[in-house]
Amino acid sequence: MPRNLVVSKDYYSILGISRDAPAADIKSAYRKLSKELHPDKHKGDKEKEAKFKEVNEAYEVLGNPEKRKRYDQFGSADGPQFGGGGGGGFENFDFSQFTGGGFGDIFENFFGGARGGRRGQPDLRGSDVQLSLSVPFTDAVSGVEREISFETQIVCDVCSGSGAEKGSNLKTCETCSGTGQVMRTTNTFFGMMQQASVCPTCKGSGKVPEKACKSCGGDGRKKGRKTVTIKIPAGISSGQSIRIRGEGQAGKQGGPAGDLFVVIDVIEDSRFDREGDDIRSTAHIDLTVAVLGDHISIETVHGPVKLTIPAGTQSHQIFRIKGKGMPVLNTHRHGDHYVTVIVDIPEKLSKEQKRLFEELRESY
Template sequence: MAKKDYYEILGISKDASEAEIKKAYRKAAMKYHPDKFTNANEDEKKNAEAKFKELNDAYQVLSDSQKRAQYDRFGHAAFEQGGAGGAGGFGGFGGFGDFEDLGDIFSSFFGGSGSGFGDQRGRRRTVQPGADLRYSVEITLEEASKGVEKHIKYEKNGKCHTCSGTGAEPGSGMQTCSKCNGQGRVKQTQRTMLGNFETVVECDQCHGKGEVPKKKCSNCGGTGIEKEVVEKTVKIPAGIDDGQRLRLSGMGEASPSGGPNGDLYIYIKVKQHSIFERIDDDLVCEIPISYAHATLGGDLEIPTIEGKIKMKIPAGTQNGKVFRLKEKGMPNTRGYGRGDQLVKIVIEIPTNLNDSQKELLKSFDKSLKDKNYNMKKTFFDKIKNLFV
């Protein structure tokens, strides 16, 4: 009997992408997975097995670019002499030879491999890195501007100094873990609506190492871990901003399974400044000046993050006017120069005037004409035109 077209089996077009092929296979594999037919009659079971084998054959060919090219050119004849290879017998629905993608599929649905899939070639032992740690450092805006070194001190889980992290009493050595037989991982059965699935997890006896101490270390009790206090000077770069972090590789917790240490993350908190507000690399400050100073203009003393400077403001400076001081802001952490400082003028209206001052002010105001108030004249001209 002629074999079905592989594209037809997966329900895809001949120009389907790799992602589309995998998606179609996942959907069909879930539908015909034999564990769904555990309680079905024999005919239904056999039909599911046949469908599942077809899907497996089709996917093994179409998911491989070389095999797919051969199939597109010669059809099934390209593999009749054993070139492509089938899925193999079900053998309790576990004998899929070198086909490991099915384990990935069931892992995405159930957090592990399904019914023994994906574990046929043996898993490599993997060791987990130690946990990352977080440490907060508070600095001033001036320190952030120049860069600063800070001394930090923290406690963490480090490698036992007696056994160097092996967990074994010096001179006793290691032996194969009896729970996982040296694999570092064990299977757990999970019941689902589709049947029982096996999840492969790290062995809790050897923590993924595949071996355990013949005699546990007297200092750490076989964990390979002991508390240690770390003191270090951290260099904080100029221009760093509030909420940013620094990563110190390998300065975190030691791994219980013999892997690399975790990392230490230094989170920066910049204290609020009494004068400056930071916006990206720019600094903003408000400078109050008198009405007379704004009217007549003149020199104005301006604070910057690096000290005071003098700036000349023009006569007739209006309230809210913003002056830009080039490169008087914060340095850029990536070396792209400095930001600017924005100086906003706030004209302060005098209060608590005595009678003499009030009379002088009234006399001065009467002496002014429309030409002295450009904004006022423009506004009232608009009102006149509005009601014509």
């Protein structure tokens, strides 16, 4: 079962800046947007309020060089390396349980764990793996479960990750005499200093197998294929990532596994223009519909919806269909659908139609 999913937002697109924008640009983009979206100016506008929060959240990360660096690293294609945070303080998140409450918190947890590498402990943790996955637009609307399969380091099936040959006993590590630590003497500004570090041979356990597993060479893991089911939540956007804890590379000699990050790319749908949680589309109507009014059918991401066109509608007038936009991630809410109506002026008229128009002209 998928678990521990964390989604991050594309903070650069929220602030409308490029990935290589200098700090000054980030600041001015933030200033401009926070002024525009300030809740004092838009009392009761939930949408603006949400955007305002998003902008603040983005600036909190991108406005801080250290946080920005980590954020960039995480978004890179090379696969994130978050140090030995295997035992780190990540919250166990499950989308079905998570209902709103701000992404800042998740993000902090996320980086908090990254920062808090286990000092002085052996680096047995497997690396994180990053993959990208394209999903059809309709799946981003409904949410979907997908199976992904990839090559990585998996736990050795012969020794079950211990790295020891079957039946082989453990013996005391010779490098550290069983203490799990080695002392290193380093020359520092203050003179010679003794520093304890984890034994590289036994990785701190103080014991090594008498015979290493032949299948994995004592590593406890080997190359293999892994299949993971991931739950893509409704409302996900391109550039957001889903984290599945413990589904990255297997750890060395039974150490904790790394995490899997799946970066989502939502394939666009030519019918719909997505703007965050809102959808925009255009609809063509006849002159008579614009003048006299009518009901027309609008294709929304939730299927066709009836829209009332009032008499006297102007071309390029925009109509809002409430709650028919994208699902808002981790909530039961939806954005809105905005339809720009375009009035088609007839190019060819029948004789009868022309006569009627002329009659109409007379009546003006």
